[in-house]
Amino acid sequence: MGFLRQASAAIILVTVTLWFQTAGMAILFQFARAAIARGMNRLSAWRSAVLVSRFTAVIIVLHILQILLWAGFYRWHCFSTWESSFYFSATSYSTVGYGDVTLPRLWRTLGPVESVMGVIMCGISVSCLFAIAIRLIENEARFSSPTTRRRIPVPVQEQIDY
Numbered sequence: 001m002g003f004l005r006q007a008s009a010a011i012i013l014v015t016v017t018l019w020f021q022t023a024g025m026a027i028l029f030q031f032a033r034a035a036i037a038r039g040m041n042r043l044s045a046w047r048s049a050v051l052v053s054r055f056t057a058v059i060i061v062l063h064i065l066q067i068l069l070w071a072g073f074y075r076w077h078c079f080s081t082w083e084s085s086f087y088f089s090a091t092s093y094s095t096v097g098y099g100d101v102t103l104p105r106l107w108r109t110l111g112p113v114e115s116v117m118g119v120i121m122c123g124i125s126v127s128c129l130f131a132i133a134i135r136l137i138e139n140e141a142r143f144s145s146p147t148t149r150r151r152i153p154v155p156v157q158e159q160i161d162y
Helices: 002-042 045-077 082-093 110-143
Strands: none
Touching: 002 045, 002 110, 045 082, 045 110, 082 110
């Protein structure tokens, strides 16, 4: 019966965590597309940096919301204070796992599940930031003028007759 409770809780927490991440990423991609399309030929390096900083801040908020989701569960079922719940959730989600605060025996398998989710969600976030940065770089190269673009010499291969 204990494992069934843990598995059910894990399924619900994983599902809601995925929903937070995918909904947040979808909103972020919509905003990125609009921001890039709106000002692509006016997007300086400074504006690109500001845009990526904003996206990073939104992603951090998404991760904090996910940590709070798990902390809420821990507060409800495992710990008597929010501080302990948040601390345990943050160390599990980030895979630091100090071990000074542990879950009760009944819920102990949730810690590793949260750690796996944290790794996956951080991976999704980094790939999102990378995709946005690549898009900014590609469009900057496309819209830069030929006089400001650095030309890189292409080596000419010699033809060898055998």
